[in-house]
Amino acid sequence: xxxxxxxxxxxxxxxxxNSTLRCNFSDSVNNLQWFHQNxxxxxxxxxxxxxxxxxxGRLSATTxxxxxxxxxxxxxxxxxxxxxxxxxxxxxxxxxxxxxxxKGTHLIIQP
Amino acid sequence: xxxVAQSPRYKIIEKRQSVAFWCNPISGHATLYWYQQxxxxxxxxxxxxxNNGVVDDSQLPKDRFSAERLKGVDSTLKIQPAxxxxxxxxxxxxxxTAGVDxxxxxxxGTRLTVV
Numbered sequence: 001x002x003x004x005x006x007x008x009x010x011x012x013x014x015x016x017x018n019s020t021l022r023c024n025f026s027d028s029v030n031n032l033q034w035f036h037q038n039x040x041x042x043x044x045x046x047x048x049x050x051x052x053x054x055x056x057g058r059l060s061a062t063t064x065x066x067x068x069x070x071x072x073x074x075x076x077x078x079x080x081x082x083x084x085x086x087x088x089x090x091x092x093x094x095x096x097x098x099x100x101x102x103k104g105t106h107l108i109i110q111p
Numbered sequence: 112x113x114x115v116a117q118s119p120r121y122k123i124i125e126k127r128q129s130v131a132f133w134c135n136p137i138s139g140h141a142t143l144y145w146y147q148q149x150x151x152x153x154x155x156x157x158x159x160x161x162n163n164g165v166v167d168d169s170q171l172p173k174d175r176f177s178a179e180r181l182k183g184v185d186s187t188l189k190i191q192p193a194x195x196x197x198x199x200x201x202x203x204x205x206x207x208t209a210g211v212d213x214x215x216x217x218x219x220g221t222r223l224t225v226v
Contacts, residue, residue, distance in 0.1 A: 004153075030212045031212050031213070031214075033214065033215070035217075040219070041200055041219060041220050041222065042217070042219050042220070043154075043202065043217035043220075045214065045216060045217075048214040050212065086153055086154075088153070091156050097159070097166075097209055097210055097213075098144045098146070098156040098159050098204075098215070099154075099156065099204075099215060100156070101153025101154050101155070102153055103151075103152060103153055104153055
């Protein structure tokens with residue numbers, strides 16, 4: 001099945017800092033989603049971005065499908081940005097078309 | 112628009128007991144998924160429904176796990192009997208249609224602790 005690798009695994013930053021999270025994947029895809037899992041466990045959709053660049057406020061994402069990676073940028077970090085960020089791609093197994101998740105990047109924003 | 116609803120939020124049971132989780136997807140979403148998330152890992156797909164039919168349950172431990180979506184809307188995931196290693200968060204997700212190019216939305220999950 002598809003392999004998804006996220007880096008860095010852990011990141012600690014001060015409030016106001018910028019960060020870049022990376023997702024590498026092993027096969028060509030036509031679906032890639034970024035999620036933020038908050039400290040209460042809720043998975044929040046950030047971007048649906050199989051290719052190209054999207055921006056939403058302080059967050060933006062870029063996927064270069066031909067080179068099999070995606071980047072999530074967080075600017076002017078706030079403490080509420082803390083949590084785990086997951087990259088997820090189409091599950092490849094059986095007849096399902098759910099998602100295969102990376103192990104996530106654990107982000108801590110300190111005040 | 113209401114999101115994916117799950118209940119209960121938390122459940123603590125003893126090993127060998129049974130437990131059931133409920134999920135109500137976003138209105139109009141034909142596809143429903145159950146995922147298991149063990150602490151420190153990303154969610155892992157257990158089963159996918161399309162309307163009231165099972166698309167894939169190859170990752171579901173069918174000796175103890177079962178799931179149904181009888182009327183093509185709500186779904187129930189059951190574990191019987193539970194083992195210690197079943198301690199995890201069980202997440203339900205839905206999408207408008209099936210297909211690898213569709214966006215999925217997740218509920219808040221049910222945190223199961225087996226003691």
